[in-house]
Amino acid sequence: MDTIAKLPDIAGKVEHHGSLADFIWFRTGGPAEWLVRPDSVDGLSAFLKALPKDVPVLPVGVGSNLIVRDGGVPGVVIRLPKGMAKLQAEPGNRIRVGAAAMGITVASAARDAGIAGLEFLRGIPGTVGGAVRMNAGAYGREVADILVEAMVVERDGTIRTWSKDQLGFTYRHSALPEGAVVIGALFEGTPGDPQAIGAEMDRIAAEREASQPLRSRTGGSTFKNPPGEKAWQLVDAAGCRGLRIGDAQVSEKHTNFLLNLDHATSEDIEALGEEVRARVKAKSGIELEWEIQRVGVSK
Known part of the structure; x- marks a missing residue:
């Protein structure tokens, strides 16, 4: 290696x-x-x-x-x-954030500053850097809806600001090249009442708690939603709820989540995902695309 x-x-x-x-x-x-x-x-x-x-x-x-x-x-x-997780509200309903900041931290800071439109970040469990790179989204919104620009260290060491247009956002994808490291982002929302913003964040938190296996070893949403479809419904219809390979399992609570029940290997988890894709294709004719990023080499 x-x-x-x-x-x-x-x-x-x-x-x-x-x-x-x-x-x-x-x-x-x-x-x-x-x-x-x-x-x-x-x-x-x-x-x-x-x-x-x-x-x-x-x-x-x-x-x-x-x-x-x-x-x-x-x-x-x-x-x-963690030193690259600082946040600062700016004029114009904007908030500048370091790429190591978590989505919930950004949503909370926006709430405190009376900036609405960023509540959905409460439902994204990763960092700002990852959210920008993959145009993360939840609850009807995505990073492309709120991003003004991203600060990036490119693979050759150049520090550059990329505008939203340069990032070429599509569904769960950006044009950032491999090796580029997002170091910060500038988000923009709209004026809002902190109490109403907080209530929407609480609603999102409660919905996630009710529908997702938050206390399990998981990797979030496994597959992208095909146009006009919900990945979890396709997985469920293909009979994959609870399906296992070793200690890797399709969640019974939310079928677009894979779980490590105890001693699963990454090979088990990826193989389970591929088996789900095969069964969905056989059942519906739809080929699910991975949303989870898979990196590294097999053992």
């Missing part, structure tokens, strides 16, 4: 064969060849500039929508520190 024996110098924390399963939501998968936690944007920029161009770079937040394969991830995995 190793692609580089020695890294350029960087201030922060660097681990050779650093564990990803310690924080990835599924709690499975192999290590990063190098797990790097930079302590500053400038340090990250200099590091990427000095890193040989053929070494792959993967930014990871909290791993809430990620399968890390059992052989681990070659190259460098970048995980931003």
Whole structure:
């Protein structure tokens, strides 16, 4: 798996064969060849500039929508520190946030500032960086609806601001190239009453609690919703509710979630997802697309 024996110098924390399963939501998968936690944007920029161009770079937040394969991830995995999670309300119903901030933190800060329209971030369990990269969405809204611009360290170390148009958002996708690291975002909402905003956030939280397996080892929504369809309904209609491969299971509570019941491997989880896709295709003729990002190499 190793692609580089020695890294350029960087201030922060660097681990050779650093564990990803310690924080990835599924709690499975192999290590990063190098797990790097930079302590500053400038340090990250200099590091990427000095890193040989053929070494792959993967930014990871909290791993809430990620399968890390059992052989681990070659190259460098970048995980931003809590210091890159700062938030600041700005004039014009805007809020500037660091990419390591969690969706719920952003929604709460917007509520306190009387900025409406960001409540749906309460239902997105990942970081801002991941949300921007995949145009995350929930409850009828998505990042494209609120993003003004994103601050990015590109793979060659260039620090650049990308406008929403440059990001080319489509459903659960952006035009950000591999190896680019989102370091911040500027969101814009509309004037709102903090009490009403808080009530909508509470409604979203209650709906998630009622319908999703929040206390399980899972990876969030597994498949994208096909046009005019709901992935969970297609999975259910194909008879996959509760389906298991080893300790990997299709959730009985919400069939678009896969679970690690205890000792599942990433191979088990991915194989289960592929079996679900095959059964849905056989039943409905619809080919489900993965929403969960699958990274790394097989063991």
